[in-house]
Amino acid sequence: MNKKISILTSHKDEIANFCESVSYPKFHATQIVEWIFKKYAVTFDDMSNVPKELRILLDEKYYIHSCKIEKIDVDAYDTQKLLISLHDNKKIESVIMSKDDKVSFCLSSQVGCAFRCSFCATGTMGFTRDLTTEEILAQFALMRSITKRVTSVVFMGMGEPLANTNNLFKAIDIINSSRGFNLGIRHITISTAGEVVGIKHLIERDLDCRLSVSLHSLKDEVRNEIMPISRRYALDDLIRMLKRYSERGKRMITLEWTLIEGVNDSVNDAYRIVNLKKEFPFKVNIIPLNPVPHYKGKCPSKDKMVRFKSILHDNGVEVVERYKKGRSISAGCGQLVIKNN
Numbered sequence: 001m002n003k004k005i006s007i008l009t010s011h012k013d014e015i016a017n018f019c020e021s022v023s024y025p026k027f028h029a030t031q032i033v034e035w036i037f038k039k040y041a042v043t044f045d046d047m048s049n050v051p052k053e054l055r056i057l058l059d060e061k062y063y064i065h066s067c068k069i070e071k072i073d074v075d076a077y078d079t080q081k082l083l084i085s086l087h088d089n090k091k092i093e094s095v096i097m098s099k100d101d102k103v104s105f106c107l108s109s110q111v112g113c114a115f116r117c118s119f120c121a122t123g124t125m126g127f128t129r130d131l132t133t134e135e136i137l138a139q140f141a142l143m144r145s146i147t148k149r150v151t152s153v154v155f156m157g158m159g160e161p162l163a164n165t166n167n168l169f170k171a172i173d174i175i176n177s178s179r180g181f182n183l184g185i186r187h188i189t190i191s192t193a194g195e196v197v198g199i200k201h202l203i204e205r206d207l208d209c210r211l212s213v214s215l216h217s218l219k220d221e222v223r224n225e226i227m228p229i230s231r232r233y234a235l236d237d238l239i240r241m242l243k244r245y246s247e248r249g250k251r252m253i254t255l256e257w258t259l260i261e262g263v264n265d266s267v268n269d270a271y272r273i274v275n276l277k278k279e280f281p282f283k284v285n286i287i288p289l290n291p292v293p294h295y296k297g298k299c300p301s302k303d304k305m306v307r308f309k310s311i312l313h314d315n316g317v318e319v320v321e322r323y324k325k326g327r328s329i330s331a332g333c334g335q336l337v338i339k340n341n
């Protein structure tokens with residue numbers, strides 16, 4: 001039996017050729033693409049202006065996706081955490097964050113994660129598999145179907161996106177494309193724990209999206225302790241690659257710094273960040289540690305966080321503190337997890 005083809009990843013011309021091959025005018029491809037990327041249809045039957053017989057033929061040749069929203073948790077700030085089931089019944093979580101007129105989608109890229117950062121609940125799941133391109137796009141379509149708009153996308157959910165570059169880059173192309181979801185490339189951010197080879201692929205691919213790096217420490221021994229990926233890629237290698245990345249298009253990098261009491265919140269830690277300014281341009285996102293059951297680290301006191309931020313700010317480093325939305329529904333940074341997946 002022939003395997004069905006993903007319509008989310010098919011080009012409009014291919015769909016038009018298919019329509020013609022089954023004796024329907026090519027213009028139906030425009031309607032079909034609109035249903036997929038503007039009206040977020042989940043079945044061919046939804047496509048009410050497409051002839052019924054053509055819908056049946058489409059359904060024989062193509063599939064849309066088999067992802068489903070199982071549950072939505074909402075917090076007081078209108079942060080929505082979606083539990084999404086995949087075709088093999090594995091599950092992922094994705095988050096919709098709203099602030100004023102901005103709506104941001106936090107997408108997952110893998111089922112679980114191999115990197116096991118000590119403060120991250122996703123890391124406790126271990127790695128199951130990469131998400132396919134269709135599954136990444138399906139997440140976007142499902143989220144889009146329940147929001148009026150989207151202003152940005154960040155690959156900061158479950159998994160390390162730059163360990164799944166093939167599927168990720170194809171998905172980004174389609175999210176960005178005017179024939180796809182049509183979201184500007186500078187509104188798309190890849191967040192990596194420091195996948196040096198993945199950053200190299202990003203440079204080679206010349207994708208103009210934004211890059212965010214979970215740095216959390218500028219001492220190898222601390223990173224080795226809290227982020228096992230740094231046993232594979234030493235800090236020097238990571239910094240060299242980030243320099244290369246920023247030199248190519250004068251691109252500003254965001255450094256993520258989850259503040260953990262007694263681990264990376266000292267005055268010296270702050271000055272290490274200031275010293276990094278001579279290597280490449282960046283801004284810093286300070287993230288107060290979110291609580292997760294398996295990790296005993298604590299968020300520093302308000303005073304310590306203010307001191308840390310002031311050192312950066314007073315020395316010319318652009319710094320923002322990530323707001324704590326999503327915490328109460330375990331949708332904050334490092335809190336996504338599926339038990340018994």
Ligand code: SF4
Pocket residue numbers: 113114115116117120121122123157158159160193334
């Ligand atoms: S922080 Fe990112 S890379 Fe680290 S375990 Fe969690 S999902 Fe994986």
